[in-house]
Amino acid sequence: xxxxxxxxxxxxxxxxxxxxxxxxxxxxxxxxxxxxxxxxxxxxxxxxxxxxxxxxxxxxxxxxxxxxxxxxxxxxxxxxxxxxxxxxxxxxxxxxxxxxxxxxxxxxxxxxxxx
Numbered sequence: 001x002x003x004x005x006x007x008x009x010x011x012x013x014x015x016x017x018x019x020x021x022x023x024x025x026x027x028x029x030x031x032x033x034x035x036x037x038x039x040x041x042x043x044x045x046x047x048x049x050x051x052x053x054x055x056x057x058x059x060x061x062x063x064x065x066x067x068x069x070x071x072x073x074x075x076x077x078x079x080x081x082x083x084x085x086x087x088x089x090x091x092x093x094x095x096x097x098x099x100x101x102x103x104x105x106x107x108x109x110x111x112x113x114x115x
Contacts, residue, residue, distance in 0.1 A: 030052045032052075037051070045066060054071035056071075
């Protein structure tokens with residue numbers, strides 16, 4: 001066999017997620033358009049989260065962290081009731097949310113087109 005050629009690799013799968021309509025969800029879903037994000041001019045992930053109703057967020061730690069609070073949820077300690085996802089995949093476990101570090105995420109000004 002020629003060492004400069006590779007065998008074909010076949011990957012197959014079945015999509016099982018059918019999507020979720022906002023009105024059918026038992027939790028709050030917030031969507032922001034690219035225009036809303038551009039209008040908000042976020043300088044940090046905390047600034048981006050200010051778009052979400054009921055969320056209070058402020059950058060902390062010199063731009064490497066954020067304090068995030070959600071109306072109606074306990075605010076002491078970490079934020080175990082909040083999850084952040086990118087295209088449906090969790091970004092990090094809930095216990096680390098209140099110590100959100102921008103270095104664990106993509107830069108919002110470079111990669112966020114929608115939320």
